[in-house]
Amino acid sequence: MHTHDDALPAFDQPFWDNLYTEQGQRWSGKANPVLVTEASKLTPGTALDIGSGEGGDAFWLSDNGWTTTGADISEVALERARQAQGDRGIEWLHRDLLTWEPEAQYDLVTAHFFQLPPHQTGPAFTRFGDAVTPGGHLLIVGHSPHDHMASQHKHAQLLFDADAITSLFDAAEWTTVVAEDRARDGVDPDGTPAERRDTVVLLRRSGS
Numbered sequence: 531m532h533t534h535d536d537a538l539p540a541f542d543q544p545f546w547d548n549l550y551t552e553q554g555q556r557w558s559g560k561a562n563p564v565l566v567t568e569a570s571k572l573t574p575g576t577a578l579d580i581g582s583g584e585g586g587d588a589f590w591l592s593d594n595g596w597t598t599t600g601a602d603i604s605e606v607a608l609e610r611a612r613q614a615q616g617d618r619g620i621e622w623l624h625r626d627l628l629t630w631e632p633e634a635q636y637d638l639v640t641a642h643f644f645q646l647p648p649h650q651t652g653p654a655f656t657r658f659g660d661a662v663t664p665g666g667h668l669l670i671v672g673h674s675p676h677d678h679m680a681s682q683h684k685h686a687q688l689l690f691d692a693d694a695i696t697s698l699f700d701a702a703e704w705t706t707v708v709a710e711d712r713a714r715d716g717v718d719p720d721g722t723p724a725e726r727r728d729t730v731v732l733l734r735r736s737g738s
């Protein structure tokens with residue numbers, strides 16, 4: 531049977547290690563603005579950064595009082611993050627988060643631009659929810675389908691809107707704090723400054 535996913539590469543460790551190896555530094559090294567805005571409203575505790583890449587978000591969390599764990603499939607990215615973390619005490623996990631079973635729970639689980647083929651999104655993101663403590667938060671951010679570059683996105687089927695995420699979570703257990711399409715100052719792939727749009731979902735798990 532053919533699906534839309536037939537056209538997609540395998541997003542496995544060699545894919546991500548190659549992507550990182552192609553460039554000395556892949557991302558800006560800075561925290562994502564949505565993380566800064568949303569996590570600044572929360573009381574720091576333990577945090578897990580899903581797909582932590584070169585560590586920008588994990589560094590910000592650690593610098594802002596969170597006991598931080600970063601998890602990624604790419605050893606290249608994890609090694610860059612380890613090298614750049616200075617004296618921050620961040621724990622780094624080398625995991626394939628598509629098959630991973632949470633080994634702990636965290637007050638904040640955050641996933642920025644962890645974009646998956648649609649059939650993998652539901653199982654993965656609900657497992658990320660399992661890793662949230664009662665009373666904790668799950669923050670999921672992706673490139674919005676309404677971003678002006680969306681139609682040119684190489685793998686447009688990976689983009690999700692807020693409803694696609696909130697519909698995965700039982701409203702009896704999860705309160706939607708934020709579910710929106712949000713503009714931010716960003717750059718286009720060629721480096722030109724431009725307004726970019728993110729899908730932003732922040733959920734709170736019921737409990738103490």
Ligand SMILES: C[S@@+](CC[C@H](N)C(=O)[O-])C[C@H]1O[C@@H](n2cnc3c(N)ncnc32)[C@H](O)[C@@H]1O
Nearest residue numbers: 546557581583602603604625626627628642643
């Ligand atoms: C688009 S990058 C985003 C990196 C970082 N969150 C940021 O916003 O700059 C996606 C990250 O997820 C990681 N990743 C992709 N699939 C993964 C998987 N199955 N398990 C663990 N990490 C994965 C990649 O290695 C990459 O670092």
